[in-house]
Amino acid sequence: MKLNDFLLERYFAQYEFEIPYLLCASDCESFSIQEILQLEDGVENKFKNLKLGYTDSQGSPELRDAITTLYKDISNQDILAFAGAEEGIFAFMNVVLNPGDHLIVQFPAYQSLFEIAEAIGCKVTKWTMNSDNWNLDLDILINNINAKTKAIVINFPHNPTGSLISQKKYEAIIEIAQDNNLYLLSDEVYRLLEYNRSKRLQPACDLYDKAISLGVMSKSFGLAGLRIGWTATKDQNLLNKLASFKDYTTICNSIVSEYLATLALENYHKLVERNLSIIISNLKLLDPFFKKTPFMDWVRPQAGPIAFPKLTKDFSSEKFCTQSIEKAGVLLLPSSAFLYGDNHFRLGFGRKNMPEALSQFEAFLENTNLV
Numbered sequence: 001m002k003l004n005d006f007l008l009e010r011y012f013a014q015y016e017f018e019i020p021y022l023l024c025a026s027d028c029e030s031f032s033i034q035e036i037l038q039l040e041d042g043v044e045n046k047f048k049n050l051k052l053g054y055t056d057s058q059g060s061p062e063l064r065d066a067i068t069t070l071y072k073d074i075s076n077q078d079i080l081a082f083a084g085a086e087e088g089i090f091a092f093m094n095v096v097l098n099p100g101d102h103l104i105v106q107f108p109a110y111q112s113l114f115e116i117a118e119a120i121g122c123k124v125t126k127w128t129m130n131s132d133n134w135n136l137d138l139d140i141l142i143n144n145i146n147a148k149t150k151a152i153v154i155n156f157p158h159n160p161t162g163s164l165i166s167q168k169k170y171e172a173i174i175e176i177a178q179d180n181n182l183y184l185l186s187d188e189v190y191r192l193l194e195y196n197r198s199k200r201l202q203p204a205c206d207l208y209d210k211a212i213s214l215g216v217m218s219k220s221f222g223l224a225g226l227r228i229g230w231t232a233t234k235d236q237n238l239l240n241k242l243a244s245f246k247d248y249t250t251i252c253n254s255i256v257s258e259y260l261a262t263l264a265l266e267n268y269h270k271l272v273e274r275n276l277s278i279i280i281s282n283l284k285l286l287d288p289f290f291k292k293t294p295f296m297d298w299v300r301p302q303a304g305p306i307a308f309p310k311l312t313k314d315f316s317s318e319k320f321c322t323q324s325i326e327k328a329g330v331l332l333l334p335s336s337a338f339l340y341g342d343n344h345f346r347l348g349f350g351r352k353n354m355p356e357a358l359s360q361f362e363a364f365l366e367n368t369n370l371v
């Protein structure tokens, strides 16, 4: 299989650890090991005494138990741990798809959600969101399903727009998948970061047997460095195939990461609360910013630490992002990294130093003429 470059990751690889102000990160402020160990009494010693051997390939029973608390109707046998959500996506695509199959993917999207399928030799239909409000048209989904369609891929809360859909529409997507006997890969890595709790969607794996909910420690929990992700599905046949595939990628996770992830998930309300408080406080700066800044506009996100504003002047966002790096040391992510034209950019506001990064960005804008 030949994979095209993962544009977003290649862009980050050039700049992420060089540029002083990261204003496009997709994750929340990271917690330290010390902060995680302080979540429970008496765990520091246990942590230091962990033996650094291989671990249970499915994920430790303790980790899987902790993951099940995020779902309603999922047992620890329905969980398979991976090295990040990324490995889960890679395994799903490889196990489910054959050359010639067809996949429908919400778009714009995190690139691996469609790129791996294309590399396998599948036809991908991009189910493009309406850029005026980031809504999805169900008729487009229905009209594109054909005899070769194997799966639908969705992502709510959504990267890069921070958008959600109504529970009603979400259930309609699940019903369409069910009526057509399709897998539904539901990337839920930003779940729990809804600004309004009542807008939170139920996990897809609780609603449909052929749905796979994808989770990770990186986004909602601020623990990207653990590299722990998982799939949750009631489809045991699929889970067994995913587990067999994993034997050829990572075999099992690091015990250090699994231990810390378990501890974090046993206390996840505290982590999510801290992350949401950073996001909400940063959003209070972004609302007036978009009101007063003349040549950009946004659809205000509904969840998570990211948004996808648009340059209202006909100016290349790629050029704009390069200027922002060179003149202000502020990293933004141009929409070309999502293969989504050259007019939008991703903004990230899950980090504590976001107010400082925004001030730098504002100073850059005051001295910039978009012509």
Ligand SMILES: Cc1ncc(COP(=O)(O)O)c(C=O)c1O
Pocket (backbone or CB within 6 Å): 026, 083, 084, 085, 086, 087, 110, 155, 159, 187, 189, 216, 217, 218, 219, 224, 229
């Ligand atoms: C929507 C989405 N899914 C999956 C991933 C992969 O997560 P991880 O890098 O933690 O494996 C990302 C990372 O940015 C993402 O944004």
